[in-house]
Amino acid sequence: MTRVFFVLTICLSVAACGPRGMVSLVQGVTPEAYDATVQRVFIASNRHLEQGSPEEALHQAFGDSRDPVVSYGRIDISIPPSHQPGQIEWPGNDRPDPAQHFVALSGERYASQLAFLRNLPRPGGRPDVVLFVHGFNVNNAEAVYRLAQIAHDYKTEDPVISFSWPSAGDPRGYVYDRDSVIFARDDLESLLLGLAHDKRRVLIIAHSMGSQLVMETLRQISISGKGRALTSIMGVALISPDIDEDVFLRQARRIEPFPEPFMIVVSRRDRALGLAALLTGTPSRLGSIDDPSRLAQLPIEIIDLSTIPGGDRAGHSTAFTAPEAIRLLRDLSTP
Template identity: 45%
Template sequence: MDMTPVGRLAHIIALTGLALALTACAAPKQFLAPNAAIEGIDVQRIYVATDRVLAPDLSGTTQRAGVLSFAEFDITIPPEHTPGEVEFSARNPDPTRFFTVAGARGVDTLTQLGARVRPEGGGSGRPGDSTIIYVHGFSTSLEGAVYRHAQIAHDYELTGPQVTFSWPSIQRTVGYVRDKDSVLIARDHLEELVAELTQVSETVFIFGHSMGTQLVVETLRQLSISGRQDVLGRIGGVILISPDIDLDLFEAQYERIDPLPHPFVVMTSERDYALRASAFLTAQPARLGSARDRERLAELGLLVVNLSDLPNARDHFLAANSPIVINLIKSVRDADASNPFPRTGIIDAATLQALWEN
């Protein structure tokens, strides 16, 4: 093996590419209609707002549209679904075994989307029955984001309307910089969506994953500095999962957001392999999602959920993939429905798991 400086650099880049390929937010890249009857099978509706160019069949492309398009999808959940999994087969779209699309319809305008979504929200002001906006991460197809959102909504027993915001990822491991630019382009479009869905005092919760968290935080900052405190005040909470944001950048963004949505949750793991690759690519080792100095984050008024000591803590989407995390959060929520988590501070998931097991 070439161990000259050039050879070592090539080796590091290859390993980084492999890490991103294995841990990027990728998933199925096509929608599949069921090849069998779906009677008695759970169906999860997912609304979509996207600034990708949509194909005529409502599948996603990697092209930037510059404007929002809208759709709704009915996703089947297989009866033997394993929590944390997105069961998928391109060769055999059997709804008794795999996720499929039972129905897909275009929605013409943002106003029409809001008119469909808002009445479905519950009145508790809590994430269980409120509108949820999910913003996906790096190297993710629209189809993969929709299937993943359906899995999360089903596994976490979310009964309110679910809206996927899909920005135009190029869906390539080497597309990291292009994806970061697409995130910045999408800020105005996510702002439009949040403003529409928070009309008439409706509460929404926003959760983002990986690179999508930068889009979430940038949009919150933009709402604040543009004087949209009315919209910010109707955001019931924000959850950032494995956020791929430079820590110094996040602090600069965060201090400009007023009022701050609460709770403002950051789910971290020091062992996250994808964030290690991102740290190498950006030459910025302190990523928000793998920060070791959790006290620094808590002092900002965040609620930090530390996943570092759980099994598979290298997984870049542990909050969605791990039955342990899913059961843990649901157990705490069910134990005290009025106040399941503190609003700020640090929660060590492994310690909490041990307490629940005992």
């Protein structure tokens, strides 16, 4: 047991040494001059937001701790012409250059959920939106840039929303993040109910621990007598879900109506979920299950990316970072 905790400590310490992504604001830039693509990302967040900056929603201080009040906004992200599928071209220590890097061009705060909903576009009159719920150890900049990358690489035409819940953004904050999932349930419920009232159709994509937040919230909506709102959900995809298998089954059986289609993306090469299993004292997590037969009674499609090459080193974000996986999942979602 001592050896296990020693290995975990080393892994977490190494992870903590790397530089973290930050939103880089570059104003006065014409994207056409660089042949860049602009991806608009809407944000609903219960992270604490420091006041006093004219571009508050663009600053890293947007969401390092919990806030009982939800903030709403948007950020326009410029994606460089040299972008490679699955990558986020961070500036790192270099000067942000829209010809080479992901950068933010502009942003806006909304005073209320109503103002936020009114500003969500309906391209071609379509009511569809994509709601992304990030996972463990993710700061606000990483959540926003990742969604911009996903929307671009998957060629999404519908507006995309990042529900940026208060992850500590620290690999040592696993327990803090699990508590933040509980903290965030009511606010995600409020957003989903608001979208349903606005007659939106919502595709939910959740990654890692964000899957736990989504399942808890859907269960909460169902058992509180608001299940009609779940009919606005046109699909759910749990990517590398960091959920105990027994807990997932209990959650799923209380959700009525159960969203369909419902997809779970798994991989036996997911090292991050291996560490999560050690931390929680379980053989595996839902996103790395070997035998999915226990889920057979649920209307769920399981996509196994274990043999897909490339992607991130931990094998935890293959669905977003491996070009072959992006092509596969994009083809599956095309009517």
